[in-house]
Amino acid sequence: MPPPLSDLIAGARTAFQAGRHAEAERLATAAHERQPASLDAIEILALAHRGRGDTVGTERLLRAAIAIDPAPRWPHDDLAMLLFESGRLPEAEAACRAAIAADPGNPQPEMMLGNILSEREELVAGAAHLERAIALAGEHPQLLANLGRNLQRQGALDRAEPMLRRAVAAMPDALPPLAWLAELLEQARRFDEAGAMLDRAERLARVQGTDVTLQRAALLSRTTDWRRGLALLDAEPRLSGAALLQRGRLRDRAGRFEEAWRDFASGKAALAAASGRRYDRAGVAALLADLRAFFAAAALAPAPTSGDVPQPIFILGFPRSGTTLTEQALASHTRIRAGGELPFVAELAEIARHRTDGTFPTQPDRLDNGARATLAIELRDHYLDRAHAFGLLAPGARFFTDKMPLNELYLPLLRLAFPAAPLIAVHRHPLDVMVSAMSHDFTHGFHCGYRIEDAAHHYAAIDALTAHWRGLPRIAPHDLGYERFVGAQREETESLMAHLGLTMEPAQLAFHESRRFAPTPSYAQVQEPLNDRSIGRWRHYAAELEPARVILAEAIARGGYAA
Numbered sequence: 001m002p003p004p005l006s007d008l009i010a011g012a013r014t015a016f017q018a019g020r021h022a023e024a025e026r027l028a029t030a031a032h033e034r035q036p037a038s039l040d041a042i043e044i045l046a047l048a049h050r051g052r053g054d055t056v057g058t059e060r061l062l063r064a065a066i067a068i069d070p071a072p073r074w075p076h077d078d079l080a081m082l083l084f085e086s087g088r089l090p091e092a093e094a095a096c097r098a099a100i101a102a103d104p105g106n107p108q109p110e111m112m113l114g115n116i117l118s119e120r121e122e123l124v125a126g127a128a129h130l131e132r133a134i135a136l137a138g139e140h141p142q143l144l145a146n147l148g149r150n151l152q153r154q155g156a157l158d159r160a161e162p163m164l165r166r167a168v169a170a171m172p173d174a175l176p177p178l179a180w181l182a183e184l185l186e187q188a189r190r191f192d193e194a195g196a197m198l199d200r201a202e203r204l205a206r207v208q209g210t211d212v213t214l215q216r217a218a219l220l221s222r223t224t225d226w227r228r229g230l231a232l233l234d235a236e237p238r239l240s241g242a243a244l245l246q247r248g249r250l251r252d253r254a255g256r257f258e259e260a261w262r263d264f265a266s267g268k269a270a271l272a273a274a275s276g277r278r279y280d281r282a283g284v285a286a287l288l289a290d291l292r293a294f295f296a297a298a299a300l301a302p303a304p305t306s307g308d309v310p311q312p313i314f315i316l317g318f319p320r321s322g323t324t325l326t327e328q329a330l331a332s333h334t335r336i337r338a339g340g341e342l343p344f345v346a347e348l349a350e351i352a353r354h355r356t357d358g359t360f361p362t363q364p365d366r367l368d369n370g371a372r373a374t375l376a377i378e379l380r381d382h383y384l385d386r387a388h389a390f391g392l393l394a395p396g397a398r399f400f401t402d403k404m405p406l407n408e409l410y411l412p413l414l415r416l417a418f419p420a421a422p423l424i425a426v427h428r429h430p431l432d433v434m435v436s437a438m439s440h441d442f443t444h445g446f447h448c449g450y451r452i453e454d455a456a457h458h459y460a461a462i463d464a465l466t467a468h469w470r471g472l473p474r475i476a477p478h479d480l481g482y483e484r485f486v487g488a489q490r491e492e493t494e495s496l497m498a499h500l501g502l503t504m505e506p507a508q509l510a511f512h513e514s515r516r517f518a519p520t521p522s523y524a525q526v527q528e529p530l531n532d533r534s535i536g537r538w539r540h541y542a543a544e545l546e547p548a549r550v551i552l553a554e555a556i557a558r559g560g561y562a563a
Contacts, residue, residue, distance in 0.1 A: 005031055009040045016044055021051050037068050039075075046078065058082055070102045077108045089116055107137035111146070118150045122343070124390050126150050141170035145177040152184050155340065160184060175204050179215060186219045194219055214243045221250060230254060241270030242441060249439050257540040264438040265452070271441055272450035279447050279454035288409075288465055290361045295412040295472065298364035302419040302474070303376035306384060309393045310337065312418060313500065314345075315403040316411070316466070317426035318459055319444050320436035322482040325511075325530075326426050327403045329493060332507040332514050336500075337397040341404045344386045348379045348417065349410050376416040383417055399500065405444040406462060411469045422500050423477035425466070429561045430459055430552045431538035431545055456548035463555040481559075486532050 003011075008031040016024035028044035035041065042065045049057040059082060065075035076099030083092035093116050099109035114129035130147040137143065148163030161184055167177040178201040185194035198219060202212050213232055220229030230250040233243060248263030272278065305311070313330065317323040331338035352360040355375055359366040387393050392400040399422070407414065408425075415423075437455050448458035469475050478499040485492045489509060497504045507514070512529050538545055549556070549563050556563045 002034075005035055005038065008034070009038070009044070012041070012044045016047060021048050024048055039065055039069060039072065042068075043074060046075075050078075050082070055082060055086060066098075073099070073103055073106050073108065076102060076106070080109055080112050084112060084116065089120075092116060105136060107133040110136065111143060114150070115146060118146070118153070123150050123154045127154070139166065141167045141174075141177075145171070145174070145180070148177070149180050152180060152187075157184055157188050161188075173204065175201060175208060175210070178204060179212060182212075182219075183215065186222060189222075191219065191223055214240070214246060217243075217246055217250070221246070221253075226250060226253065239267075241267045241274060243267075244270060245439060245441060252439065252537075252540075261438075261541055261544045268438060268441075268450045272447075277443065277447040277450060279445075279450070279458065281454065281457055284446050284448075284458065284461065287361070288461055291409070291412075292465070292468060294361040294364045295469075298367055298372075300367075300372050300375055300416055302416050303380040305418070305420050306380065309384060309388075310397045310400050311421050312339070312383070312387070312402045313399045313422045313424065314407055314414060314418075315401055315424050315426060316408045316477060317405065317428075318433055318437075318462065319405040319442050319449065320433050320440065321405075321428045322426045322480075322485070323403045323405060325482075325485075326424060326480060326496075327401045328511045328514060329508050330399075330401055330496075332511040333497070333502060333505050335398040335502060337392055337394075337400040339387070339390065339392050339400045339402050342387075342390070342402045343404065344383045344402065345404060345407045345410055345414050347386070348383060348413050351379060351382055352413060379413065379417040383414075398502070405442075408462060408466045408469065411466070411475060412472055415472075415474050419474050423475070424480055424496070424499075425477035426480050426482065427559055428482035429535070429538065430456075430463075430555050430559065431549060431561075431563060432534060432536070433459065434545060434548050434552075435538050435541055436534065452545070452548050453551070456551040460551050460555050463558065467558060483535055486530055486535060489530055 008027050012024045012027035012031065015021075015027060024044055025048035028041045028048065031038055031041035032045060042061050046058050046061040046065070049061060059079065062075045062079040062082065065072070066079070070076075076095065080092050080095040080099060083089075083095055093113060096109040096113035096116065099106055100113070110129045110133035114126045114133060117123075117126035117129065120126075127147060127150045130143060130150060134140070134143050134147065144163045145167035148160045148167060151157075151160035151163070161181070164177050164181040164184060167174070168181055171177060178197065182194050182197035182201055185191075185197055198212060198216055202216070205212050213236060217229035217233050220226050220232075227250075230247065230253075233239065233247040233250065236243070239247060244263045244267030248260045248267060251257075251260035251263060313336070315323050315326050315330075317326075327338055327340070330336045349360075352375060355378060356367055356371050359371075384393065387400065411423075414421075434452060434455055437449050438452055440449075442449050445455075445458045445462070448454045470477075478496065480492065480496060490504075493508050494504045497508075542549075553563070
């Protein structure tokens with residue numbers, strides 16, 4: 001007589017817990033054959049398949065368990081984790097959302113979804129899910145660490161610090177939260193505290209077989225002891241891509257320009273190789289041509305202004321052109337709220353594609369009359385809904401900033417949604433922009449920043465596109481030249497504020513004293529008094545920049561610069 005199903009399940013569990021996985025799988029298989037809907041048997045089989053590396057079989061079993069009964073948490077949680085660890089992040093996100101829909105009280109998918117969104121730079125949405133996980137599961141130290149890191153990356157240092165401190169206290173042997181807290185203290189300009197925290201991290205890293213040399217050098221680079229940071233990196237036999245860029249910046253500061261450029265080029269190449277990022281020049285050129293043709297032919301009605309909420313100020317410009325400095329000066333005004341690098345304009349392009357059944361941006365002749373009449377209103381409302389979710393529409397401000405680099409790609413689209421919103425076009429000598437772009441890691445501009453030729457081509461293409469957009473109705477941005485701003489800060493700030501219909505406030509001339517942290521690679525620069533050290537920096541790299549100078553000739557001339 002065959003054993004009862006319950007005995008097979010109990011035996012399988014006992015065998016699995018004892019490490020006898022083959023026996024456990026044999027018993028669970030027998031149970032599953034007898035009762036295909038047995039979730040206990042499926043769970044043990046999924047664990048066994050996972051244990052021997054069979055992700056395909058594991059996924060099949062977990063999906064079968066969910067189909068049989070979507071209520072239990074474990075198949076949802078395990079499926080989401082399996083997909084996440086396999087690098088299938090869109091599917092992992094979908095699994096998390098399905099798990100939350102099946103059981104809104106389950107903290108595990110909330111935590112995982114928060115982490116996925118945070119890594120995708122959707123920090124506000126990620127924080128909301130991490131906060132929900134804490135509300136459900138309590139202040140687990142890893143949840144506190146992850147939420148603290150998210151808030152730190154948003155620039156909310158005051159909110160992030162207590163969470164990271166509680167995480168460090170609860171997990172004294174965990175290196176990441178300790179290193180994150182040290183970084184936060186450096187970002188807050190509390191350098192002595194940052195150094196002490198980094199000393200703790202260094203002792204722990206040494207035990208774990210790693211180091212914090214790059215972070216130490218970054219901290220020292222903010223102080224008068226920056227040469228010691230350079231010496232630390234010079235002594236390292238091998239450096240990561242990020243460390244090479246940091247050393248290059250310090251070598252530039254020391255006047256070792258030839259070595260600095262080698263570090264910039266090698267660091268960017270290492271980062272591109274590690275991430276697989278590359279610039280698709282032909283694809284970008286095709287997109288720009290499509291956009292030009294679309295807006296030349298499409299007649300779309302602009303949206304009326306929604307005047308009862310704060311309105312966006314669009315700060316346009318290439319990465320490293322001075323957009324962060326501009327935002328910091330603007331946000332030092334009592335009526336302007338800092339939005340940072342908002343992802344909303346790119347979302348408008350996706351909505352336009354969906355709403356026009358794929359005719360945007362390639363087939364303007366196929367636009368139906370409904371889309372022509374209502375698309376702009378839909379884009380405006382989506383943008384403002386997202387701004388509300390980010391806390392940007394709260395009372396007390398007249399404007400908020402949107403400084404996502406290269407928003408000018410879709411300038412006519414955002415002009416349809418906000419025909420009266422202020423536009424500020426920030427520009428700087430293109431060759432100075434190239435030097436700064438090569439010395440920092442960024443992914444804006446379709447990953448153009450990893451080779452000097454690609455960065456130059458993208459700059460030239462966007463500059464030409466923006467010049468073309470200026471010929472369209474309602475596109476007349478206020479031009480803010482970085483060099484002019486440095487040379488005549490008061491006059492340029494007054495002119496800028498007059499464009500916005502506001503009066504300049506004294507705090508705007510001392511924006512470097514603001515307690516606001518700008519979460520971009522430029523955060524250290526905007527915490528210093530305005531200076532001209534970066535103007536004409538390109539001359540130290542004239543030979544290395546020669547290929548870029550040729551590509552940028554028209555942009556340089558259009559901007560009134562010499563090369």
